[in-house]
Amino acid sequence: MYSKVRDNRTSGGDERPRTNNELMNALEGMRIVSMREASMLTGLSADTLRRHHGHLILRLSAKRCGLRLRDVLTIGDPQQA
Helix, strand or coil: CCEEEECCCCCCCCEEEECHHHHHHHHHHCCEEEHHHHHHHHCCCHHHHHHHHHHHCEECCCCCEEEEHHHHHHCCCCCCC
16 A cells, blocks of 8 residues: 655655555654653663753653654764754
8 A cells, every 4th residue: 555645855846655664664753652761772861861852852641751762763863963
């Protein structure tokens, strides 16, 4: 199955079909991970994540916080700096 998704990277704004696998990868980046999992993935403590990347933290409930997986994976990426 294919779905039409506008690709803004191409000139002219052509639409290209995306496979289900590409869509699943995009959706996986939207997944919210716990602070503990984000800490393990980045190698940073939860306090350091709060101090330096607090703008990325989502409040899930009164006691729970999380980050989007795509944000966790870009933390420490030299291309983002």
